[in-house]
Amino acid sequence: MLKRLLPRQDTFFQLFQQAADKLELASLDFSNLLQHLDNQQHYVDLIAKHEQEADEIAHANFALLHKTFITPFDRHDIHQLTSCMDDILDLINRIAQRFPFYQLQSVPPEAIQLSKLSAEATNHIKQSIYCLHSLKNAPIIFKHCDEIDHVESQAHQVVLRGERKLFMDETDFKQFFKIKEIYAHTKLVINRCQDVANILKGIILEYS
Numbered sequence: 001m002l003k004r005l006l007p008r009q010d011t012f013f014q015l016f017q018q019a020a021d022k023l024e025l026a027s028l029d030f031s032n033l034l035q036h037l038d039n040q041q042h043y044v045d046l047i048a049k050h051e052q053e054a055d056e057i058a059h060a061n062f063a064l065l066h067k068t069f070i071t072p073f074d075r076h077d078i079h080q081l082t083s084c085m086d087d088i089l090d091l092i093n094r095i096a097q098r099f100p101f102y103q104l105q106s107v108p109p110e111a112i113q114l115s116k117l118s119a120e121a122t123n124h125i126k127q128s129i130y131c132l133h134s135l136k137n138a139p140i141i142f143k144h145c146d147e148i149d150h151v152e153s154q155a156h157q158v159v160l161r162g163e164r165k166l167f168m169d170e171t172d173f174k175q176f177f178k179i180k181e182i183y184a185h186t187k188l189v190i191n192r193c194q195d196v197a198n199i200l201k202g203i204i205l206e207y208s
Helices: 011-035 037-067 075-096 109-131 135-169 173-207
Strands: none
Touching: 011 037, 011 075, 011 109, 011 173, 037 075, 075 109, 075 173, 109 135, 109 173, 135 173
8 A cells, every 4th residue: 555655666667668669579570580581681680679679678677676766566576577578579589590590491381370479469468568557457458468368379279280280291300490499489489478467467466
């Protein structure tokens, strides 16, 4: 109750929103990368730029947390939310940076579908983050979190279908591991989006 009566630092919410923007942009660019392999270096460079800018936002958030006495919600939750969003973008950048030496001419439709689902999940994170400044938005935040769970269920089925086809049809050993790694990393991005959703739900439940 006391925290609700004290002044709060709204800059945290602005930094969260900036981080969510970068996360969604990186996810969209990764999906574009898979759909435009003839121009992949362009998207690889864009994602690296998003990752660098997101690191700067995360550092600003941690610095603000260090010097702020009154925070809008629990300090641990702020740290966890900042770190988790930054980790997701790191994952996207990590897999994107491998494409120049993967030298892929094409990817299965399941990989593209999975990348689109990851972009959908990051969009739900962004929408949730933009609502986080007010507890009145709790129902909207919960709805987006539930949508992320739905996206994860869809992604699980896409990975199973893609890997089944990979095991049955792919005869090139190197190609097999390249595609399998894309599936694994992209699915991990979506799993980490679920982690962010759980953090957001925990924050809402604690303060509502």
